[in-house]
Amino acid sequence: MKSDNPSRRDVLKSSAATFALAAAGGIFAAPHTAHAALATNPKPLQIPPLEVGRILDGVRVYDLAIQPGTTGFFDGVDTKTMGINGSFLGPVLRMSTGDTVRMNVTNGLRENTALHWHGFTLPAMMDGGPHQQIEPGAVWSPEFKVVNKASTMWYHSHQLHKTAPQVWAGIAGLIMIDDEHSNSLDLPSTYGVDDIPVVLQDRDFTRSGQMPYSPSMHSRMMGLTGNVAMVNGTVRPFFDVTTSLVRLRLLNGANGSIYTLAFSDGRSFDQIASDGGLLNAPVQMRALRLSPGERAEIVVDMSDARTVMLQSVASTGGGGGMMGGMMGGGGPAFDFLELRPGDLAQTSPSLPVTLANLPPASAQGVNKVRKFELQMSGMGPFAKFRINGETMKMNRVNEIVEKGVDEIWEVSNTGPMAHPFHIHNTQFRILDRNGRAPGAGELGLKDTVLVDANERVRILIRFDHYTDPDVPYMYHCHILEHEDAGMMGQFTVV
Numbered sequence: 001m002k003s004d005n006p007s008r009r010d011v012l013k014s015s016a017a018t019f020a021l022a023a024a025g026g027i028f029a030a031p032h033t034a035h036a037a038l039a040t041n042p043k044p045l046q047i048p049p050l051e052v053g054r055i056l057d058g059v060r061v062y063d064l065a066i067q068p069g070t071t072g073f074f075d076g077v078d079t080k081t082m083g084i085n086g087s088f089l090g091p092v093l094r095m096s097t098g099d100t101v102r103m104n105v106t107n108g109l110r111e112n113t114a115l116h117w118h119g120f121t122l123p124a125m126m127d128g129g130p131h132q133q134i135e136p137g138a139v140w141s142p143e144f145k146v147v148n149k150a151s152t153m154w155y156h157s158h159q160l161h162k163t164a165p166q167v168w169a170g171i172a173g174l175i176m177i178d179d180e181h182s183n184s185l186d187l188p189s190t191y192g193v194d195d196i197p198v199v200l201q202d203r204d205f206t207r208s209g210q211m212p213y214s215p216s217m218h219s220r221m222m223g224l225t226g227n228v229a230m231v232n233g234t235v236r237p238f239f240d241v242t243t244s245l246v247r248l249r250l251l252n253g254a255n256g257s258i259y260t261l262a263f264s265d266g267r268s269f270d271q272i273a274s275d276g277g278l279l280n281a282p283v284q285m286r287a288l289r290l291s292p293g294e295r296a297e298i299v300v301d302m303s304d305a306r307t308v309m310l311q312s313v314a315s316t317g318g319g320g321g322m323m324g325g326m327m328g329g330g331g332p333a334f335d336f337l338e339l340r341p342g343d344l345a346q347t348s349p350s351l352p353v354t355l356a357n358l359p360p361a362s363a364q365g366v367n368k369v370r371k372f373e374l375q376m377s378g379m380g381p382f383a384k385f386r387i388n389g390e391t392m393k394m395n396r397v398n399e400i401v402e403k404g405v406d407e408i409w410e411v412s413n414t415g416p417m418a419h420p421f422h423i424h425n426t427q428f429r430i431l432d433r434n435g436r437a438p439g440a441g442e443l444g445l446k447d448t449v450l451v452d453a454n455e456r457v458r459i460l461i462r463f464d465h466y467t468d469p470d471v472p473y474m475y476h477c478h479i480l481e482h483e484d485a486g487m488m489g490q491f492t493v494v
């Protein structure tokens with residue numbers, strides 16, 4: 001195993017070229033060794049409790065308690081964690097488009113936190129970003145109307161400089177939005193039976209089975225990755241399949257890992273939704289790249305009744321060339337989730353041919369262009385993560401955006417690593433990647449887009465709903481170590 005520490009020579013020379021050479025030399029080869037003392041047999045996949053809230057004067061109210069706890073990932077080991085209404089992660093919140101929801105978020109930690117509703121269009125005051133901190137013992141009760149379409153969203157800590165450790169500890173959960181259209185479609189939709197939440201994460205454990213947040217210099221640069229894969233907090237999970245079609249709501253909830261997901265027997269599957277909702281039609285594929293923050297809903301056909309493993313396969317990445325492959329465009333290899341069909345009691349209806357009716361995204365007639373350059377420079381303690389030359393400052397609004405105006409945001413990555421770029425309060429469309437049309441699975445609604453090294457992604461974006469000249473929203477890299485290091489900016493909508 002090579003050392004994680006860059007040599008003095010590497011530290012002194014801080015160009016991207018040196019960075020690439022160091023990678024080629026194996027200095028950044030991340031150790032993936034499991035501790036022999038930590039063991040567990042395969043376990044049933046934990047399905048998070050479904051929380052539909054309670055209706056109070058026409059408002060759907062959720063009570064969410066952020067708290068410390070201990071979790072049994074391994075046999076006979078209590079691991080210190082954090083969770084929401086539980087010891088690790090939180091319930092799946094279910095709601096419908098048009099609902100007014102209120103979240104009573106209680107901070108039971110000894111430190112400040114913030115809880116962000118990732119993917120939602122909502123007033124800036126309700127967003128749960130760094131400006132809506134919750135002090136220990138305090139209750140924060142944002143209220144907003146659900147204007148997003150049927151989709152899989154999520155919620156997670158967004159505490160300034162502390163997002164990475166708090167999400168690592170477990171402050172995250174899924175949200176399912178339904179709408180009339182999605183209800184009318186014959187899609188697998190029985191929660192925990194053929195409609196399965198799949199929160200994909202990896203964690204690093206000490207010999208005694210703890211998972212303190214203690215990233216090495218390497219991890220601060222590359223994003224923290226672990227050697228233990230988990231789904232919904234279950235290590236070595238299996239799921240007993242009882243239907244011929246199974247819908248998996250995939251979330252990459254990792255701090256720093258990009259996953260290239262595929263099945264162990266190479267079978268194809270259909271992607272039916274991206275971050276913000278249903279695609280126009282199912283897209284058949286054999287592998288799906290998902291970066292931190294992104295969601296995808298897929299449907300897999302299990303009618304052959306064969307056991308199969310959902311895996312993250314080691315990948316050289318796509319589109320980023322040599323550097324993109326080595327420096328984060330690819331990802332670690334993991335066995336995530338074993339699907340075990342028993343006697344398939346139910347034959348599912350076949351997938352609808354048409355799922356949605358999104359118009360094609362077009363740049364025609366759009367005059368307002370904003371440019372964002374994702375910049376990574378330096379080595380080790382001198383590493384800098386910037387957007388347009390700036391690191392995140394709470395009192396600096398980087399961009400002022402006019403409500404109701406179509407804009408093109410050009411996001412270019414001049415650094416050596418791929419960065420998932422997330423924008424709050426919007427679902428945007430990808431126009432092109434280095435001038436080429438995106439893949440069919442990326443033609444739908446998105447709030448996070450992976451920008452490979454040496455890539456320029458153009459997106460079509462528009463903010464239709466709320467204005468606030470004082471309270472900003474965030475845009476940032478969703479590799480949480482990069483976000484915490486300042487690869488984040490702020491915009492207001494006026």
Ligand SMILES: [Cu+2]
Nearest residue numbers: 419477479482
């Ligand atoms: Cu990044």
